[in-house]
Structures are given as C-alpha cells and as structure tokens.
Amino acid sequence: MRSAIELxxxxxxxxxxxxxxxxxxxxxxFEDKKLLAKTxxxxxxxxxxxxxxxxxxxxxxxxxxxxxxxxxxxxAAKLAHLEDLYKSQFAIYSQYTHGSxxxxxxxxDKATDSHDTNVMSWCVLITIDHLKENTPAEVPDMIPFxxxxxxxxxxxxxxxxxx
Numbered sequence: 001m002r003s004a005i006e007l008x009x010x011x012x013x014x015x016x017x018x019x020x021x022x023x024x025x026x027x028x029x030f031e032d033k034k035l036l037a038k039t040x041x042x043x044x045x046x047x048x049x050x051x052x053x054x055x056x057x058x059x060x061x062x063x064x065x066x067x068x069x070x071x072x073x074x075x076a077a078k079l080a081h082l083e084d085l086y087k088s089q090f091a092i093y094s095q096y097t098h099g100s101x102x103x104x105x106x107x108x109d110k111a112t113d114s115h116d117t118n119v120m121s122w123c124v125l126i127t128i129d130h131l132k133e134n135t136p137a138e139v140p141d142m143i144p145f146x147x148x149x150x151x152x153x154x155x156x157x158x159x160x161x162x163x
Contacts, residue, residue, distance in 0.1 A: 005089055008085075128142060
C-alpha cells in the first residue's frame, strides 16, 4: 500500500513540478554515494558524476531549477499537491514499513483493512488520469468506475463537486 502511494506521490510531483526532477536525481545520487563511495578515488568519481548530472540538466532542461537539497516524500507530496494523502494514508501505511507496535501485533489491520481496496483503487485511477493527460494512451471513460468507488467509499454522489 505504502509503495503505491509513494509511487503516486513521486509520479505526480514529477508531472507537476520542475523543482522535483533535479532534487530527486540529487537525492538518489546522494544515497548511492553513501553506499558506493568508500575511498577517495570513489568520492572523486561520485563528485564527477554529480557534476555530469548537473551539466545534463542544464543542457537538456534549462528551465528546471538546480538545487542540491535532498527530496523527502513530504517535499514531493507538497510539490504534487497531495499533502493530505501524505499526512493521512501514507502516514498510516508507513507504520507497517517502520514496524510500529500496532502494525507488528496486527492491531493496525482493523483500521486499515477496510480501506485498502479504496486506497489502491484511487492510486490506480489517479495514475490513469496522469497517463490520459500526459501520454497518447487511449483511456476509456472512467466516470462509472469513479462513481462506483465513491459509492463504496461512503461518499454521496450529490456531495461531489460536479466540475
């Protein structure tokens, strides 16, 4: 569950924010460097890779900001305008990843099991929306699926913004 939400957040941030791209690449470089750069020569090689990365961005994506700052999932959620999802669903499902006592004892399951299908369904529908908006993919009319999902989620259709 958490992985699906995380992919949705990062993918949405990538589509909505130019700031996301270099920060995400820098974060991955930073994490790789911690694992791989153990010697002075490897450190120099890592620094060269970072300089090459920056050069690549400057040449190929001139309007994208270059910021040497790690990107956390909370940052990506803000860039994607998905802060509510991050503060609620992502936070809950992260308890499984981080081994909270409630997750380890199974007590958290009572709170999450009834929501799992809805969360996954919304992740899929939003991803399909992104495909429809940003690729030549042919996507069928998803309105019947959305209405059904809203209904099983306990949302009254008349309460939903029609725009």
